[in-house]
Amino acid sequence: MKRQEARLLGDLIPLYLRTMGLEQSVNISRIYSAWEMVVGEKSAACTVSRNFRNGKLYCRINSPVIKNRLFMERGQIRDKINTLLTSDIVKEIVLL
Numbered sequence: 001m002k003r004q005e006a007r008l009l010g011d012l013i014p015l016y017l018r019t020m021g022l023e024q025s026v027n028i029s030r031i032y033s034a035w036e037m038v039v040g041e042k043s044a045a046c047t048v049s050r051n052f053r054n055g056k057l058y059c060r061i062n063s064p065v066i067k068n069r070l071f072m073e074r075g076q077i078r079d080k081i082n083t084l085l086t087s088d089i090v091k092e093i094v095l096l
Contacts, residue, residue: 027089028052034084035059038077043070055091057081071095
């Protein structure tokens with residue numbers, strides 16, 4: 001086995017995830033976690049289902065009051081999620 005130059009583990013993990021085809025799944029998991037952190041515990045509890053596809057985060061909310069509040073703040077929520085993820089992954093939030 002030939003030795004290669006030393007690399008940081010933080011550089012190798014994203015490379016490994018990309019080559020194994022797991023990068024998208026990890027990003028989706030991170031998006032869902034960021035959603036829960038940004039909207040808060042009560043709003044996250046009212047989120048029945050989430051789906052991420054083509055830059056859009058689809059969330060089904062079972063409370064009309066919370067859905068209306070999140071609808072008004074969806075631009076700020078998107079920005080906070082992208083800040084947590086340190087990339088511009090979420091382009092739009094669709095509340096169902």
